[in-house]
Amino acid sequence: MIRLRFGPSPTGNLHIGTLRTALFNWLYTRSKLGKFILRIEDTDLLRSKPEYEQNIKEGLEWLGLNCDEGPEEAGDFGPYRQTDRIKEGYYKRALEELLEKKKAYYCFCTVSDLNGERESSKSAGKPYVYSRKCCALTPEDVKSRLSENIPYTLRFKMPENNSLLFKDIIRDDIKFDCTLVSDFVIMKSDGSPSYNFACVVDDKDMKITHVVRGEDHISNMPKQLAIFEALGSPAPEYAHMPMILGTDRSKLSKRHGATSVTEYRDQGFLKEAFINYLSLLGWSPNDEQEIFSLDEIISQFGLDRVSKSGAIFDIKKLTWMNGQYIRKCSPEDLFERAWPFVTDTLKSKLTTLYSAEDLVKIVNSVKDNLDTLADVSSYIEVYANTEDEYLDKLSNFEFSESDKSVILHFSDFLATSSDLNKVSVDQALDSILEKTGLGKGKVFRPLRIASSAEKSGPHVSELLAILGKEKLQNRLSGLLK
RNA sequence: GGCCCCAUCGUCUAGUGGUUAGGACACCUGGUUUUCAUCCAGGCAACGGGAGUUCGAUUCUCCCUGGGGCUACCA
Known part of the structure; x- marks a missing residue:
């Protein structure tokens, strides 16, 4: 059974790009009868906020992207929030394993040390790679510094093999030169795991089979694959999706009005339309159908038809599609x-x-x-509109003799009718057309204005039927005086 | 700067070694409609550039250009 996870970090509201990642993960699990797992990646202790986590959940809930395992669902691989996993020692154990295997080492470099290294690489015109200064520390050096309570991080020792190739489901072969990748920090000085490490440990522990995420993660592959290898675990399959772009084609961000998806809900978009539109952003079915029920999308969805190039979110097409759903x-x-x-x-x-x-x-x-x-x-x-408002607006209009005769005819109809409905009003209008021999414009328009003091609006027969006999009689008789 | 990804109408996309390069949104025109809208019909509009492979490239290869991403003790 396939197991996919969606791992948002609660450092901001759920926006379109993140949601689309969630949607594709969800669609894929539904189409393959797999498990959709929500994992809160809140290892950024400074920026993570409960209200963002709440917003993310609210967005997923609105669209019905329910998860099978998550912070609030039962699951055999919990907990599903990384700060909880920190407490339960999941990362600590993996860290110890790597230290034991000599695949990780203590680093006592300060931020300014590192900035210095970066500066000098830059001025020398070379790509920056960490110097591995601390890798050379003897166990005694480490012990003494630890005893002095010098702050430290743990770094992963990148393997020496210089190139790496992996097969991406969407992009096929991608290769990297590993000598360009630094020994990166896997445990920050506050003791929390860094993203690239926590992510792999969790994917391993949660038995994730497929990772579907944005292409901005492609460059993390050398690091993550190396960790899997160091931990002696096979890596899942990866599918890196194209990005959703702002109208200037750059990564979607707050300056594009990358609003929380809950705002689309609050603006009156239907969840069905929203899902339908989003599913077509970066994926296409094998025919030309565009309006799909959720079941149809699920049954046709596949990673093989996900496109490789970035897409601009087009609110106009979403709006059109929303109208289609409203009409249904x-x-x-x-x-x-x-x-x-x-x-x-x-x-x-x-x-x-x-x-x-x-x-x-x-x-x-x-x-x-x-x-x-x-x-x-x-x-x-x-x-x-109250009668006052109606009369006020009505003063903008004048009625011809022909208009008045139409209104009179309709008043006659009202007098003899007890219950107005669309059908009876339509019949009355037909008979007025016939009796007066006037064109439709000469009949409907004066009645619309006489009844509502507006020159456009809902279909006349519906408008008249809903306004009702009493109100119409009142308004029309006022006019005929 | 370095590494990686990408490249079909304005936008989302389909597609093929030989097609009138298809659809949808938007836009324009016409029709239906009492009006706005809906709906219907039609129109405008694309293979970034240069080599190479080939009888033939939008399609395959390379280069260039362009766009994007990453380059943190963020995720």
Whole structure:
């Protein structure tokens, strides 16, 4: 069974790029009936914050990317938060193993020592590689410095073999020159493990079979592969996905408005549309279908059709797709999703004016206008106008004799009808067209204006039916005086 | 600077040793529609450059250019 992990670090909100990584991991596990594991990589003690972890979980939860194992789920390979794993000694044991095998060593270099080394490499025009100064320390040197309480880190001793080749699922062969890789820090001076080390120890312990992550991690491969080897464990398979780019084609960051995914939720994007759009960013199915149910995406998804080049996130296409999903909603479903986006004042006005049943109709009547759910208020506002507001707006319009005759005809219809609905109103409109011989524009337009004091809005028959007999009679009779 | 990755319409992408290089968004035009919108039809628009291999390269190879990533006691 395949086991994939998503390892966000809670040093910021969950943004599109990270989420897309999570999504592809999730889709792959669902398509192969494997396990999706959430691992919180919070070894950056300074920048990690609980609220970011919360935001990440909220984003995943919104989209339904549920994990099989994680900090809050049962699992045989826990704990799933790296700070908890520190407490339980997972890294310490691995560190001791490497020290024992002479594959790691104490380093007492200070930050300024290291900066000095870097400076001189730079001025000499050479690539910087750590000098291995501390690798030469004798056990006695180490012991005495430790006894003096000099701060230290632990470094991994990179193997001497100079080149490395690995097969990436998406990119095929990738090779590196290992002599260019420093003996890197695996334990920081505060005792916490560094990323490249913790990540490998966990992938090993959690029996991860596939690592699907951003291509910004490709350059970590020599380090991570070397650790796996030193620990005597086979490495998982790797798939490095293309990046999601800002509109200037650089790595997505806060300056591009790389907002938390929860903001897309709050802006009224449907989770189905969001997942559908994101799945097509860097992956494509083998036909030209674009709108997919989740099951369809899962059944067609595969790492073999992930593209290699970076992609710009296009909010316009997402918006279009969102509209497609909105239009597919049933009236009841749309109401449930859109109502929370209605402003409070509008909500209270509408609930006093209309029945629950009519509220569903109101929202449904503007379905074709919505790009996002957040648009709903501006379109349904017309239903909530008070008589004063209506009269105020009406003063912008004038009615011709022909308009008045249309209005009169409709008033006659109102007088004889008890219950207005779309069908009965449509019939009445048809008969007015027939009786007056006027064109549609000459009939519908004056009625729209007379009833709502707006020149555009929901379909006229829906608008009239929902406004209702009483309000219409009141408004139209005022006009005909 | 060094190392690594990438390169098809403005954007997301499909694709092949010989195709009218396909689709979608956006944009434009027309149609339907009472209006905005929806919907429908049509249009504009791409293989970064140079060598090489080949009868033939968008496709294969190399170089260049361009873009991106990494180069931390961040992840």
